[in-house]
Amino acid sequence: MNLLEMKNVKKNFGNLRVLKDISIEVADGEIVSIIGPSGSGKSTLLRCATLLETLDSGTLKYQDKVVAENDSSGKAVYADKETLKQVKSVYGLVFQQFNLFPHWNVLQNVTDAVINVQKKPRAEAEKIGRDLLEKMGLSDKAGYYPYQLSGGQQQRVAIARALALSPKVLFFDEPTSALDPELTGEVLKVIKSLKDLNIAMVIVTHEMAFARDISDKVIFMADGVVVERGSAEEVFNSDNERMKAFLGRYKSIL
Amino acid sequence: MTLSQIVIQLLEGLIVSVRIFAITLLFSLPLGLLVAFGRMSKNALINGLTKVYISIMRGTPLMLQLFVVYYGPYYLFNIKLSPTYRNSAVYIGFIINYAAYFAEIYRSGIQSMPIGQYEAAEILGYSKMQTFFRIILPQVIKRILPSVTNEIITLVKDTSLAFSISVMEMFTQAKALSSSQTSMTPLIVAGVFYYIFNFVVAMVMEKAEKKLDYYK
Ligand SMILES: Nc1ncnc2c1ncn2[C@@H]1O[C@H](COP(=O)(O)OP(=O)(O)OP(=O)(O)O)[C@@H](O)[C@H]1O
Ligand SMILES: [Mg+2]
Numbered sequence: 203m204n205l206l207e208m209k210n211v212k213k214n215f216g217n218l219r220v221l222k223d224i225s226i227e228v229a230d231g232e233i234v235s236i237i238g239p240s241g242s243g244k245s246t247l248l249r250c251a252t253l254l255e256t257l258d259s260g261t262l263k264y265q266d267k268v269v270a271e272n273d274s275s276g277k278a279v280y281a282d283k284e285t286l287k288q289v290k291s292v293y294g295l296v297f298q299q300f301n302l303f304p305h306w307n308v309l310q311n312v313t314d315a316v317i318n319v320q321k322k323p324r325a326e327a328e329k330i331g332r333d334l335l336e337k338m339g340l341s342d343k344a345g346y347y348p349y350q351l352s353g354g355q356q357q358r359v360a361i362a363r364a365l366a367l368s369p370k371v372l373f374f375d376e377p378t379s380a381l382d383p384e385l386t387g388e389v390l391k392v393i394k395s396l397k398d399l400n401i402a403m404v405i406v407t408h409e410m411a412f413a414r415d416i417s418d419k420v421i422f423m424a425d426g427v428v429v430e431r432g433s434a435e436e437v438f439n440s441d442n443e444r445m446k447a448f449l450g451r452y453k454s455i456l
Numbered sequence: 457m458t459l460s461q462i463v464i465q466l467l468e469g470l471i472v473s474v475r476i477f478a479i480t481l482l483f484s485l486p487l488g489l490l491v492a493f494g495r496m497s498k499n500a501l502i503n504g505l506t507k508v509y510i511s512i513m514r515g516t517p518l519m520l521q522l523f524v525v526y527y528g529p530y531y532l533f534n535i536k537l538s539p540t541y542r543n544s545a546v547y548i549g550f551i552i553n554y555a556a557y558f559a560e561i562y563r564s565g566i567q568s569m570p571i572g573q574y575e576a577a578e579i580l581g582y583s584k585m586q587t588f589f590r591i592i593l594p595q596v597i598k599r600i601l602p603s604v605t606n607e608i609i610t611l612v613k614d615t616s617l618a619f620s621i622s623v624m625e626m627f628t629q630a631k632a633l634s635s636s637q638t639s640m641t642p643l644i645v646a647g648v649f650y651y652i653f654n655f656v657v658a659m660v661m662e663k664a665e666k667k668l669d670y671y672k
Contacts, residue, residue, distance in 0.1 A: 254575055290581050301576035304671050305594050315580040318590065349672040367580065 203265060205230050205292075205371055205402050206251065211260035213246055220246045222426040224260075228371060231400045235413035235434075238423035239448060244406040247423070248373050251404070252295045253286065264292045265370075291320075294364030298376045300356045302348040302363070308335065309344040312362045320367060327366070334362040338392055354385030358392055371402040378409060410452040414438055422448070462633060462642050469626030470649050473615040476625060477653075480550040480611060487551060488558025495563050506559070513556030519620045522549040526621045546618045550611075557607055565600035566592065598668040605661040612654050626650070 206228040213221040220243045228234055236244050249255040251262065253269070257278040262269040267289050270278045280286065302311050309331050316327035335341055338358040348356055357377055364372055377393065378386040390412050396403065397416070407413050413420060413434065420437040422430040422445055430437050430445050438449065494506035513521070526545035529535040569592055577587040616627035630646035633639075 252579060254578065287581075290579075293579075295579045297572060297576065299572055301570075301572035303573070303576070303591055305591075305598070314590070315582065318586060319581040347671045363580070 204228060204263070205232075205265060206404075207261065207263040208247075208251060209261040209263075211247070211250060211262070212258050213243075213250055213255065214258055220426050221250070221257075224423075224426070224428055226421060226428070226431075228402050228404060230370070231402055232418050233397070233403045233416055234405070234419045234421060235417040236404065236406045236421045236423060237408070237410065237413055237448075238429075242423045243426045244423055245375050248295065248375050248404070248406060252293060252373055253290070254295075256280065264289045291367065292369060293371045293373060294367060294369035295373045295375070296357070296360050296364055296377050298379050300348075300353070300360045300380070302356055302360055304348050306347075307344070308340065308346050308348070308351070308359050311348070311359055312366050315363070316366050330366050331362070334365055335359075337395070338362050339388075352385060353381045354388045357381065357385075357389050361389075361392060361396075365396075365399070365401075369401060371404060372396070374403065374405040374407070376406055376408065378407070410438075410449070424448070457633070457637055459641065459645075462637075462645055465633060466626055466629055466642065466645055466649060469624060469629035469646075470653070472623065472625040473612075473618075473627075474653070476546055476550060476615045476618055476623075477611060479547050480554055480615075481608065483547075483551045484554035484558055487555040489562050491555050491559035492562035492566065495559055496566070510556045510559060513553050514560075518549070518553050518614060519617050521553055522546065522617060522621050525549040525552075542621055542623055545621060546623050550614070550618075554607070554611060558604070561600050561603045561607065562596065564603075565596040568599060569595060598671075601661070601665050601668065605658070605665075608657055608661065609654050612657055613650060616650075 204227045206226075208227075209225045211221050211224045212219075224243075224247060226234070226247075236247065238244055246255060250257050257270055259272055259276055259278050261271050262278075267285055268281060269286065269289050270280045273279045281289075303314075306314060309328065312331040312334060313324075313327040316322050316330060317324055320327075322330075332341070332344065335344055338361060340355060340358055340362070343351060343355060343359075348359070351359065357380075361372075361377075374393065378389050381389060386409070390409060393403070393405070394412075394416055405413070405416070415434075417434045419431065420434050421428055422437055422440075422442075424444050430440050430442050432440075437445065440446070491506055491510065494502045495510065497503045497506070522545065525548050526542065529537055529541075573591055573595070574587060577591050582590065615625055618625045619628040619631060622628065626646050626649060630642040633642035
């Protein structure tokens, strides 16, 4: 059984057809990168998968739970609240702009949802939080407020915050695009280090070398469709014209 | 009449003024939040009603509103209320007026919050209530504190409008003393008291702002 399944997903914004029949699958522990030109619908796809946007049409499934499915007229209909709530505990999302809570310090940012959403005891939550901060190389920053951290550190806190809820799949939407080049490396290193947690990751990124190195599967999107998919090697060596044109811009670093 | 007698009488008035001030804040701050929700409601009826309410409260003089609240029940519905209704009328008039102003301040604060805060909260599984009270409101309070301070300082001075329906607050007392003694002194003393009152208010608000300075 797949962890995540999106089938024939369509999404319009007004007259703009952003996702035109997209299907993707993610297995347990699988690392999937989504690459493609700006405006091709990558963020929209993640936002549909994480219920920040609703699909117009298509299927969205997490494990055996159907989140959305077409009715007889071909319009996506969503499951009841209880199902949606259960499904929300399966995934996490790391934003391009971090979106940390500025009024809480680092440890509170990481532990608050564990305490107030998952209802775990504070002591347990803080243990989880401190362990994760250590993994992120932020042990000494627990008492800092987000504004006192660099962008790279903020993003690592955001990753810890998402991991604290022990999701089965973590989505990343261009996790390093808001960072200076010097800080990009530290965040990519941390994401690579998550491989041994055995959670699935779906990463939208413009860091081609990173995508090639980390991914079990690469998906190339353009104009709202999947143009190419396969192992990193297959996709990066594809003969597809659009794929080649797109990668051409990154040739120097690949 | 000696100065100390004047001071004592005005202090009595000041207590009434402070009570109007405190009760108005106590009720209009939470009520304002409720009105702000109404103003942002997707329900067209609630939205429209609160919009009209706010625009009347802001578009007509507070003094006139006090008159309507005080005399309205009698003139409009022939309800005879005891003279002590005077005080309630002042409280009601001030509370509904200030709630409207606070509602607009809350609304601008809430709407200035970046959408990313809501989205992060949603992804983490917070309920709508939790998101608002744990994540949004604390940040909104920090953002709106300077505007709230302005409003509160205006309120201190506005309490003097209660004189229009003869509530014995400080300004009413000062005015009465001034004409019976044919002297400026009571007015000057009252002015000093208002000034000190506001000085204290400003100090307290500055403390509050400092307290929220721990993050950006
Ligand atoms: N809420 C929205 N309302 C209207 N149009 C939108 C909305 N969100 C996205 N779009 C449009 O949908 C298209 C796809 O946007 P999307 O953000 O998914 O692209 P992307 O592949 O993530 O691009 P980038 O690499 O620049 O982040 C764009 O043309 C964008 O303008
Ligand atoms: Mg994007």
